[in-house]
Amino acid sequence: MDAEVFAEEKRLLDDLSNSLKNFGKERGKLIPILQMVQQKLSYLPDEAIQIVAAHLDLPASEVYGVATFYNQFRFNPPGKYPFKICLGTACHVKGGGIILENFERKLGIKDGETTVDREFSIERVACVGCCALAPVALLGETVHGHMAPSKVEGLFTRIQVEKEMAERQKKQNESSQ
């Protein structure tokens, strides 16, 4: 994982107890608290669940149980390159499932997971409103339509090229300082 990302996450976790002071300790505050945590960290790590449980004086298993009941909460961090694969009806009919499998095989992770280095994550989503382009995948907010296995490969190639260019640029900047 990128050291900066790790450091920022640690800082946010360290600061969580402070943020919780703005919330009461009643059980009814659990959902707003989980929403606040997810807004800050983009997901609910185990450590945050423990901190919230301690704040509300609840077992961590109960906090976890409530959080998993709502699909608004995620338990894996979004990758630096977050892929969303639409499996709404139109995309499903046009082979969205095969596209999802392509991403899963390429990255060695399953739907809802994130690679260990936090570079990539995969999430299946319901209709994103571009059915005419089915099957659809999103990288961040950018829609990629008429997806096919070759286009999945193409996306990874493009990311690789962009990374290499950014790396080269960084080195150039460093050597010119």
Ligand code: FES
């Ligand atoms: S079903 Fe995929 S965009 Fe509508």
